[in-house]
Amino acid sequence: MATSLSIVFSLIFFLFILHVSSESTLPAEEEEFTEELLFRPLPDRKVLSHFHFQIHTPDTTSYGPHHRLFPKAIYQLVHKYRIRELELSFTQGRWNYESWGGFDPVASSNAKPPGVELWAVFDVPADQVDASWKNLTHTLSGLFCASINFLESSTTYAAPDWSFRSVSSNLRYGSLPREAVCTENLTPWLKLLPCRDKAGLSSLMDRPSIYRGFYHSQRLHLTSSEFDPVASGNGIVLEQTLTIVLQPDALDSHSAFSSSRKFQPSWSMNSLFGRTVDGKCALAKSSNVYVQLEGSLVNNMQDTWNNNDGGFGSNQNIEFSVSPDRMMKEVNSFHGEGSSILYGFSIDDYHSSKPFDLGFKWKLPVTWSCVKAPLRASRFLMGSGNEKGAIALSLQSTEWSQSLPKADNNEQRCRLRVDIFQVVPWYIKVYYHTAKIYVDGMLQSVGETVEKLHVSPSEDKVSPGVMEMILRLPCDMKSAFITLEFDKGFLHIDEYPPDANQGFDIPSAIVSYPDFHTRLQYKEDNNSIKSPMVSKMQEKRTILSYTEVLLVPLTTPDFSMPYNVITITCTVFALYFGSLLNALRRRVGEEERLLKDKKTGKLQLLLSKWSAKLRGKPWEPPSSTPQSSPSKLISSKVLFKVVLIAAIGFGWQYYSG
Numbered sequence: 001m002a003t004s005l006s007i008v009f010s011l012i013f014f015l016f017i018l019h020v021s022s023e024s025t026l027p028a029e030e031e032e033f034t035e036e037l038l039f040r041p042l043p044d045r046k047v048l049s050h051f052h053f054q055i056h057t058p059d060t061t062s063y064g065p066h067h068r069l070f071p072k073a074i075y076q077l078v079h080k081y082r083i084r085e086l087e088l089s090f091t092q093g094r095w096n097y098e099s100w101g102g103f104d105p106v107a108s109s110n111a112k113p114p115g116v117e118l119w120a121v122f123d124v125p126a127d128q129v130d131a132s133w134k135n136l137t138h139t140l141s142g143l144f145c146a147s148i149n150f151l152e153s154s155t156t157y158a159a160p161d162w163s164f165r166s167v168s169s170n171l172r173y174g175s176l177p178r179e180a181v182c183t184e185n186l187t188p189w190l191k192l193l194p195c196r197d198k199a200g201l202s203s204l205m206d207r208p209s210i211y212r213g214f215y216h217s218q219r220l221h222l223t224s225s226e227f228d229p230v231a232s233g234n235g236i237v238l239e240q241t242l243t244i245v246l247q248p249d250a251l252d253s254h255s256a257f258s259s260s261r262k263f264q265p266s267w268s269m270n271s272l273f274g275r276t277v278d279g280k281c282a283l284a285k286s287s288n289v290y291v292q293l294e295g296s297l298v299n300n301m302q303d304t305w306n307n308n309d310g311g312f313g314s315n316q317n318i319e320f321s322v323s324p325d326r327m328m329k330e331v332n333s334f335h336g337e338g339s340s341i342l343y344g345f346s347i348d349d350y351h352s353s354k355p356f357d358l359g360f361k362w363k364l365p366v367t368w369s370c371v372k373a374p375l376r377a378s379r380f381l382m383g384s385g386n387e388k389g390a391i392a393l394s395l396q397s398t399e400w401s402q403s404l405p406k407a408d409n410n411e412q413r414c415r416l417r418v419d420i421f422q423v424v425p426w427y428i429k430v431y432y433h434t435a436k437i438y439v440d441g442m443l444q445s446v447g448e449t450v451e452k453l454h455v456s457p458s459e460d461k462v463s464p465g466v467m468e469m470i471l472r473l474p475c476d477m478k479s480a481f482i483t484l485e486f487d488k489g490f491l492h493i494d495e496y497p498p499d500a501n502q503g504f505d506i507p508s509a510i511v512s513y514p515d516f517h518t519r520l521q522y523k524e525d526n527n528s529i530k531s532p533m534v535s536k537m538q539e540k541r542t543i544l545s546y547t548e549v550l551l552v553p554l555t556t557p558d559f560s561m562p563y564n565v566i567t568i569t570c571t572v573f574a575l576y577f578g579s580l581l582n583a584l585r586r587r588v589g590e591e592e593r594l595l596k597d598k599k600t601g602k603l604q605l606l607l608s609k610w611s612a613k614l615r616g617k618p619w620e621p622p623s624s625t626p627q628s629s630p631s632k633l634i635s636s637k638v639l640f641k642v643v644l645i646a647a648i649g650f651g652w653q654y655y656s657g
Contacts, residue, residue: 031069032056033194035201035284036533038106039360040292042245043369044099045265046214047272050106051201051242052533053193058235060226069283071192073143074238078224081132081139084170086120086222088140088148090189092181093215093245094548100215100245101294101370102545105537108518110243112217113508113546115179116148122170123227133157133172145184150176154463155426161454163421163468164510173423177505177549181216183207189218192240193281200281201289201347204273205242215245239532246272264366268321268359276355280347288531289345289358291320295330295338297368317366321359328522328534342522342534372398374416375480377511379547386555388487391430393420393509393547395473395480414475417451420482421510424465426458427489428506428552432467434485440478449473460489488554496556503551512544569652576649583642 038050057070060079067075077083095111102111118140122132134152141149151157157174164173190197190205197205210216219241225234248267270276280287293301301317325346330339350356376396383389395418424430432455437444451470458465473480520537612618 031058031067032285033069033281033283034532035281035287036290036531037201037204037288038290038292038533039358040106040294041264041297041360042100043367044096046100046245046247047267048100048106049244049246049272050110051205051240052536053202053240054532055194055238056235060235069194070236070238074192074222075236077136077139077143078222078226078236081136082123082227083136083222084121084123084224084227086136087118087219088144089117089217089219090144090146090179090181090185091115091117091215091217092211093213093217095215095217095546097373097376097545099370102373103371103516103518103543104294105518105520105539105541106243107545108541108543109536110217110219110241111546112219113175113177114549115175115177115181116146116151117175118148118151119164119171119173121165122172124170126169129159129170129172130154137174144188147176147179155461156464158423158456158464158466160421160466160468163419163454163470163512175423175507177507181218182211186210186218189220189240192220192238194283195281199279200284200287201277202281204269204275204277206273206275209246209273210242210244213244213246215243217241217243219243239536248272264362266359266361268357270357276357277347277350278352278355279350286531287347289347289356290533291324291343291345291358291360293318293341293343294368294370295340296371297366298341299338300366300368301364317362317364319361319363321357321361331521331523340520344531373543373545374398374513374516375418375511377509377545377547379509379550381550381552382483386488386553388485389552390483390485391424391506391550393482393511395482395511397478415472416475416477417513417515418471418473419512419514420467420469420471421512422467422469423507424458424467424486425504425506426460426462426464427491427504427554428465429458429487429489430465430467431485431487432457434483436483437471438481438483439473440480488552490555493557493559496559500554500556500559503553506550506552508546508549510544510546512542514542516543517541518543572649572652576645579645580642 033055034053036052038048038052040048040050042048055070057067057075065075089112091112091114094114095107097107097111101107118137120133120136122129124132137151138149141147151174156176157172159169160171160173161169165171186205186207190202193202195202197203219239221239221241222236223234223239224236226236248265248271320343322345324343326344328342328344330341345356345358347356374397376394376398378394378396380392380394381389382392435446435450437446437449439449449471451472452468453470454466454468456463456466467484471480471482517540519540522534522538
């Protein structure tokens with residue numbers, strides 16, 4: 001009986017161990033890293049290069065605090081300051097919305113203002129948000145070798161309510177328009193990648209090739225669900241993008257075609273970056289290169305193919321040096337300009353002995369234009385002088401605005417919604433009650449065009465001015481202008497930057513169109529690996545654009561005047577006290593004796609000795625003249641000098657003080 005019971009217990013224990021071991025061998029969620037590169041020809045004979053890197057790590061509760069791919073510095077940053085979402089961008093140049101488009105996911109997400117832009121959402125109590133923001137700016141400043149710590153001051157950042165992003169009050173936004181972008185910022189950004197710039201697509205990032213471009217923007221976007229119980233399990237997603245607009249070497253136009261339609265310049269990865277790809281990063285789950293052709297370009301090429309009795313598969317318009325692995329066509333185009341095409345190339349099978357060098361060649365001349373935003377937003381200054389002025393925001397309709405889907409279509413007049421978010425430094429005293437709105441040259445009442453307005457006036461040396469506005473403009477308008485008057489403030493001499501005469505910057509305004517969204521839907525194979533970049537393109541995003549950075553000249557003091565005053569004052573005092581001390585310490589009798597000794601030379605002494613010997617008398621040295629009495633030490637000339645210098649010093653102090 002005991003033997004049978006022991007056998008049963010042994011069997012149960014064996015089954016339990018087998019069950020536990022089987023559960024432990026189940027595949028757990030792992031970290032993932034993907035690298036992708038998108039090329040897109042632009043109408044003005046340039047090429048857009050968009051690098052996209054993404055690292056995803058599971059939730060800490062299931063994966064633990066130790067990571068194999070995710071950068072440790074970013075993980076510690078998220079947990080120390082309890083960050084829910086963060087975006088940091090370094091931009092050199094300005095995105096050309098007219099030539100490069102503004103109605104696509106790349107422009108809406110990666111077209112950034114010049115300099116540094118930072119915004120973050122914290123998962124902390126409201127009274128701790130400002131302290132977390134200040135600590136975050138210092139940490140990012142040291143991490144990316146930039147002056148982001150200047151955003152710690154309450155005069156440089158704002159807390160938008162609803163115009164920037166629809167989130168809670170724990171959002172902080174700041175920008176530094178004058179921050180210079182260089183390799184010191186790119187190198188720490190590359191160190192966050194698992195392979196850095198040693199392997200994979202990041203090895204193409206040749207510094208001279210990148211910084212000679214017309215536009216360069218490196219961006220870091222972070223989303224975390226570590227502190228959100230509702231979205232638990234998503235973990236942390238780190239997205240790094242680098243957007244560059246390069247000018248390839250132009251080719252001569254073919255004489256077989258009309259000179260009015262020139263060929264677009266052909267290019268290759270080696271000609272753009274001076275390098276090729278020797279294979280994928282060993283830690284990357286997928287590594288792909290894409291070439292995107294816009295819908296209007298595809299339509300124009302389709303007409304050319306039809307005229308030449310060709311088809312899409314014949315490749316009579318374009319030619320790749322490497323055959324694409326797949327082709328995806330856009331479905332349900334939002335803007336009605338035709339369906340764009342996305343070619344995909346996998347570099348998994350390439351290595352150092354067989355490098356990947358994608359080449360793109362135009363075989364027929366073609367012209368097209370990018371899809372623009374509903375309105376063309378620009379900003380400029382009005383007025384002259386160093387006392388007053390005005391900020392003007394211009395909204396011009398584009399040729400695409402009539403074909404875009406409209407909102408609020410009812411029996412009344414169609415209205416287009418425009419959201420404006422503007423941060424103005426405290427030394428620009430904006431009078432928001434002076435706002436004037438002109439539509440097609442006609443002055444409109446604020447109540448008819450402004451649906452919602454939130455203004456936070458600036459406070460001297462404490463906080464900037466913030467304006468959030470929702471406009472309802474007629475859909476068939478041609479142009480609209482908004483003007484705001486302001487006064488220029490005065491700064492203390494210690495508050496001026498080193499190059500104060502250059503002017504002071506007003507950060508870019510953000511203009512968004514909530515009624516319009518960009519989205520590129522591509523039909524993918526179910527068996528293919530899901531592309532994070534293509535998934536981002538398929539997300540519904542609001543169209544937004546940034547205006548120009550304004551340069552305002554303020555009244556600046558003559559910084560050389562303190563130096564001149566100090567120099568002249570020190571010179572006068574040196575002359576005064578030097579002459580006074582020289583006159584008071586001079587001994588007239590001693591000077592006369594020394595002068596007489598100098599006149600009595602060696603030759604006279606020798607002659608006097610010889611004459612004394614000839615006369616048979618002892619030689620006596622010449623006696624010195626007795627010293628003058630103290631009353632004769634200071635002559636009238638010396639007294640006149642002292643009185644004159646004292647009078648000059650007294651007059652200088654009287655008139656200069």
